[in-house]
Amino acid sequence: MIVPVFNQAGALSSTLEALAGQTVGPHEREIVVVDNGSTDETADVLAAAREVVPGLRTAVEDSVRGSYAARNRGIDVAEGALLAFTDADCLPHPSWLERGLAAAQTGSDLVAGRIELTFRGDRPNVWEYVDAGGFLDQRLHVEEHGFGVTANLFVRREVFRSVGVFRATLKSGGDYEFCHRATAGGASITYAEDAVVSHPARAEAAEVFAKTKRVAIGLRDLERRGLLDHNRLSWRHFLPVRHYPSPEGFRPPAGLRLQAALCVNVLKYWSLLWRLR
Numbered sequence: 001m002i003v004p005v006f007n008q009a010g011a012l013s014s015t016l017e018a019l020a021g022q023t024v025g026p027h028e029r030e031i032v033v034v035d036n037g038s039t040d041e042t043a044d045v046l047a048a049a050r051e052v053v054p055g056l057r058t059a060v061e062d063s064v065r066g067s068y069a070a071r072n073r074g075i076d077v078a079e080g081a082l083l084a085f086t087d088a089d090c091l092p093h094p095s096w097l098e099r100g101l102a103a104a105q106t107g108s109d110l111v112a113g114r115i116e117l118t119f120r121g122d123r124p125n126v127w128e129y130v131d132a133g134g135f136l137d138q139r140l141h142v143e144e145h146g147f148g149v150t151a152n153l154f155v156r157r158e159v160f161r162s163v164g165v166f167r168a169t170l171k172s173g174g175d176y177e178f179c180h181r182a183t184a185g186g187a188s189i190t191y192a193e194d195a196v197v198s199h200p201a202r203a204e205a206a207e208v209f210a211k212t213k214r215v216a217i218g219l220r221d222l223e224r225r226g227l228l229d230h231n232r233l234s235w236r237h238f239l240p241v242r243h244y245p246s247p248e249g250f251r252p253p254a255g256l257r258l259q260a261a262l263c264v265n266v267l268k269y270w271s272l273l274w275r276l277r
Helices: 009-020 042-049 067-077 096-104 126-134 138-145 157-163 174-184 205-224 254-276
Strands: 002-005 031-035 056-060 082-085 110-118 153-156 189-200
Touching: 002 009, 002 067, 002 082, 009 031, 009 042, 031 042, 031 067, 042 056, 056 067, 067 082, 082 096, 082 157, 096 110, 096 153, 096 189, 110 126, 110 138, 110 174, 126 205, 126 254, 138 189, 153 157, 157 174, 174 189, 174 205, 205 254
Parallel strands: 002 031, 031 056, 110 189
Antiparallel strands: 082 153, 110 153
16 A cells, blocks of 8 residues: 655544554555655654554655655555555545455456545535535546546556556646556556545635646646647637536535536636646
8 A cells, every 4th residue: 555645744644544444454465655755744643653553664755746756656665466555635444455456356457446525514615515526536537537546546566567657747647647558558447436535525715726726737738748638628628617516415505506616617717727828
């Protein structure tokens, strides 16, 4: 299990606890956390965790800033034949690793598991609603676009040996690019509904705007490099959003739907500003 981390000390402890509590025993798995040059208390959290988390190994990647560079360092350090990726703000369910391994044993080279969005309260605020509806729909990513995001992704080591590792220079979209490179090289990818990690929906405007900007820059970079196979910029991107999906199992009131629609369209054109730069 490989986890990149950068200045996420507050969330990392819970992630490590969730990884330590996997149904796959400590003698059958390893946890590799790669610090990407954090300046907060991440090093202290890892030092304390090494005393209580079986199988925890740590590494540092501070020569290249970026989660894909950190994941590549984790690939070098890890010893397993199947590598499981998640993020430092995610909470894998207890059976996550077991279910991902089972899905890979059916013959898949890459397995993308379900990402369950969680909210601070019983009901999402408008930014959580927007975030949950717009990002991390892993089934859609796999079935419609042929990739899985690294918040919940299993990859056979032989795939990395065959097609190479993540592009460390990409700040966003490296999982998209890698999965497409892997499948173009003959690897198979499948979606595993029961291999689940929880991810907190972004609850603040600044967080959602930052995510939107990062994704837009990633799409722009992929397109300019000729690596974007879908969602290429066209006149359709300038049309306003009229229908926006609701988080699973949630029926938003009309007022919240209206707020979300306004926010989504602002984000849409904010995204275009970054794609056109």
